[in-house]
Amino acid sequence: MFSMMISGSVHGVDGRAIAVEVDIASGLPQVNIVGLPDPAVRESIDRVRAALRNCGFVFPLERVTINLAPADLRKEGTAFDLAIAAGILAASGQLPGELFAGMLLIGELALDGAVRPVPGVLAMVEQARRAGIGRVMLPAGNVAEAALIGGMERFALTHLDELGAPGRPRDWAPLRRAADLACAGVPGEANATAPPREGGEAGGCGDYGDVIGQPIAKRALLIAAAGRHNILLSGPPGTGKTMLVRRLPGILPDLTEQEALEVTKIYSAAGQLPAGVSSLIRERPFRSPHHTISTGGLIGGGTIPKPGEVTLAHRGVLFLDELPEFSRQALEVLRQPLEDRFVTIARARAVFRFPSSFMLAASMNPCPCGYWGHDSVTDDRSCHCTSVQIARYRAKLSGPLLDRIDMQIEVPRPASYDMPNGEMTTAMMREKVAAARERQEARRRMTGIDWNGDLSGAALRRTARLSKDSSLLLREAFDTMGISLRAHDRVLKLARTIADVEERDTIDPEHIAEAIQYRKLDLQS
Template sequence: MYGKMHSACLYGIEGVMIGVEVDLANGLPQTNIIGLPDSAIREAALRVRSAVRNCGYRYPQQRVTINLAPADLRKEGSAFDLAIAVGILTTSGQLVMPSAGETLMIGELALDGSLRPVTGVLPMVEAARKAGFEAVLLPRGNAAEAALIGGMRVYAVDHLHELRGPEQPTSSPADVESLGEPGTPGEIAEAADAGEHHTAEDLGGGMDSLPFPVTTDSGAGIVQPILALSLEHLRYTAPVSFPASSEAIETMKEDYSDVLGQHHVKRALTIAAAGMHNILLIGPPGTGKTMMIKRLPGILPDLTDSEALEVTQIFSAAGKLKDAHRGLIRERPFRSPHHTISGAGLIGGGGVPKPGEVSLAHRGILFLDEMPEFSRSVLEVLRQPMEDHVVTISRARAAFTFPARVMLAASMNPCHCGFLGSSHPQQRCTCSPARIAQYRGRISGPLLDRIDLQVDVPRPREWDMNGGSAGLSTAEMRSRVAEAQAVQSERYRRLPISWNSELYGTSLRRYANPGPEGARMLHSLLENLGLSMRSYDRILKLSRTIADLDGADRISSAHIAEALQYRNLDKAPMEEEQEI
């Protein structure tokens, strides 16, 4: 006897459709799961056996073989439990599911038959939709997440016995034990007496009309299916949610108007947000570096529909989608890992690699506070993602690619003690030149080369909250960023990019042409500062963003000059040589 259900698993952050094939054959009672399962899947045989018996069904006393296809793909997790259980019940003739061929089944079974939610439901359901499936059966705890994918009927179940339908009687494990062997007249009589007996004709055309094979010969006689399974009573309807008042939300958000002074830093942050440029703030302790970067998400535009689905799928695959009832993630991610993080934690890793902090910050901000305190080997793994916007992790069996289109925002002190360049008599730098060089050397030159804005944040001089100048507010900065982003969206509508920071090659020369005067200025400074060609390109991209903020169609020498002012660490070596 053969039956087939459909389930799915995660492969990196992508969902992959898996066929769950069940075969019942005569022989010593045993259950074998094949198809490269991990330990959690192999243990599913025990979970499913207990759940089936404790829900009043009969577990086949035969040789049960379960194949997870394709067999050459490594599979992990407990999401196959429900498909295995339903496959055994339908193949043994106890249940019939006419829509099995179009239904994705996901869920972990407890020993009492209740279902527990699993991670990664969103990419699994999206893979099923692309494969032509129209319905998904899964735990109620995952229903809201699955409902985020349009065009899918979501059926939510709390317990395995709910599959019987409201019109079907339930059986206890004791009732099942009291029945005779499968196929005996006593069993059929008991089943008929317990409730309505469904014949093949009652099921709409008989067994031949079902979209999957069901054989009712269990090896001990013929058993007609007595339970016609219908899923409509499990149909999930998303509850109506009422969002919090926008005024209350705005009141809770931190605002740039709380930052006294630091007008040039706010300008730099506006430029960074307008073009999604990497930025590094350098200054003594307590000057507001961290405070200003943490307000950066407030001036970024919300995610588009496609970006929101992309980001939400990543969080779902990582098991970090906390409240699916709120819908897709609309705010850009802001990730701030501790400096003790490992390289695998930052870019992803594991036997079957999972996304790291870089991918969790996709389409948003990755904030590295006190950047030199991170291990240099950890920082170096950022070089390839910052350039290619993807993370590729290779294993013996396969290579996994995770998206990593992030804005890197970082902060650091100018030296080990933190007071280099301070004019305050109580805050004098005590570091030797060698120690300063050693401290800054924790960040490699190639990594600094990939940071577009390197901005000094001096000690603020405006301490009066009432008399000090607050300057730009978050709303004003957000408005400017939105205008610049709208210009970029229109300019790049035919290209696979959205931001100036993504320009490269021919498109960079076309849309960020500095003109003859600007080119002469850049070539002169290229030689004086010893800038690399990568820095040259990044200055052009930054100049294009500054021009967009100013509403200019062409890049002027003033835009290039301002962009050069934000390469502070490039200028530092030349200034130190002049002092010597």
């Protein structure tokens, strides 16, 4: 007897439909799983066998062949358990196969038949809907996540015996009602406001009004947030570099509907979506990995690659504190995602592509001890590094990487402890960012590009209209500073954002001059 069920897996961050074909034939009792299964999939037969027996079903003592198609795609994880169990029940005649027609089956089985949640449900359900599948049976713990994709009839399963008994299938209406009840708190299927995420959430990031001084750095961060420009803060210890960057999510605009779906799907595929989530993630991700992170941890990796930090920061901020302390190899792999906004990881049997459209924020000290150029009256706060040590320290950051960082800002020690009046607050900065974003949204219909930081080529030339004096100033800076053509375009994009913040259509000389001043490392060289 033969049966076929539909299950799913995650390929990168996208869902893939997997056909689970079960054939039961006469012969010595044995079970073969084919179709490039990983060890977790091979072990599923032991979980399925125990679950069927403990729920009153009979595991066939015949030759059972299970094929996971397409056969050339490597399969991993435990999400196939439920589909394999249903396929065996249908092929052995214990339950009618037509009950599962046009249905996506996802779930891990415990030995007693309990159905456990699995990661990546959002991506699998989204793909199933695009493929025209209208029903999904999945663990009750994943129902709220699946409800973020509308247009699907959902059945919440907590135990395998809820399917029925041999030859006597149960009414599945209670399973549908249980799914509807679990999704009652998801208004509009995908329009709810997400709770703050654990580990890298934007909520509770503090107010810029609490930061003493640093008006230039605050202004720079406002411009970086308005145009999604990469930014590097350099200064001695204790001047507020980390505090300034950690408040950055508070001034960023909220995710759009499409962006929220992308981010939520990534966290679902990575298994980092909080249990029982009932809405899309609405806050922009803020990721801050430790400087000991490996190359694979940063861009993704593994036998079957998983998302790295650059993908988990998609549509948000990737903060690299103490930038020169990261390994040179880890920093160099950032060059492709910073330029292309995606990461490509090739394996022998497949090529994986991960989105990585993020804003890079970094901080560093000017030298190994941290006090080079620091004004201090005490010897213990004076720099004792040699020129060779400073050069070796800065050499960890390659020219091509620094070229991709739009803004390089010095954060000196505040001249006074007293907080000046009229200090910029997060609310004030967020309002200015929102106004600049509106101007970019109005131009998006012409360029098709959301952020000034992503402008290039003809789109940059159309939107960055220079006055005659501005053009002369930019040309002079290019000739005298010896900046690269990439840095030239980044100055131009930065000036466009400064003009947007100032609510100007034309880029004036003062906008070019301010943008040039934000290229501190180019000026020093």
